[in-house]
Amino acid sequence: MKRIVFATGNEHKMVEIRQILNDPGYEIVSMKEAGIYADIVEDGISFEENAMIKAKALMKRTGDLVLADDSGLEIDYLNGEPGIYSSRYLGEDTPYEKKNQILLERLEGVPDEKRTARFVCAIAAAFPDGRIEVRRGTIEGIIGHEIAGENGFGYDPIFYLPERGCTTAQLTEEEKNAVSHRGRALRQMAEVIKKYEGTCD
Helix, strand or coil, X not given: CEEEEECCCCHHHHHHHHHHHCCCCEEEEECCCCCCCCCCCCCCCCHHHHHHHHHHHHHHHHCCEEEEEEEEEEEHHHCCEEHHHCCCCCCCCCCHHHHHXXXXXXXXXXXXXXXXXXXXXXXXXXXXXXXXXXXXXXXXXXXXXCCCCCCCCCCHHHEEECCCCEEHHHCCHHHHHHHCHHHHHHHHHHHHHHHHHHHHC
């Protein structure tokens, strides 16, 4: 069976990815499962550039179809922070519970209409023939006033969806996959992969 290597070691991400891609024609493995331990420098200036950097570097090492994502939280009141530095915000080893608390403190007293934010996910596919494709998914919301929910990870407990009346950490896995930035980007990429396979038959 052919495989897709996804450039992450994040187990939470891999659960989402397998649920959303769900392609019986491929085995979907993480870098760790593929036996790759690479520290790739993400020095791009956008989510798209960082995703492409990771995907191209791993495709050269594996020869497989490689998917890589770069995702993060953009808060308008904070001029787009933490943005592409979302995972490194306040230090990579800082727990998200602390990161979330500090963001809430920085927004203390800010009214809802100025707490607008979005999750962004750019996914790059590096195909063995050298082709590169990138797709972006977003979900709009606001930063809540408290940490709520245990189903998500990262910044999910402070990302509030007014139309649903809850944070993304309070959604079920199925609900989250249907609306999330990663889900939207992955579904677009699934179509790209299908078209690619069609040209290779």
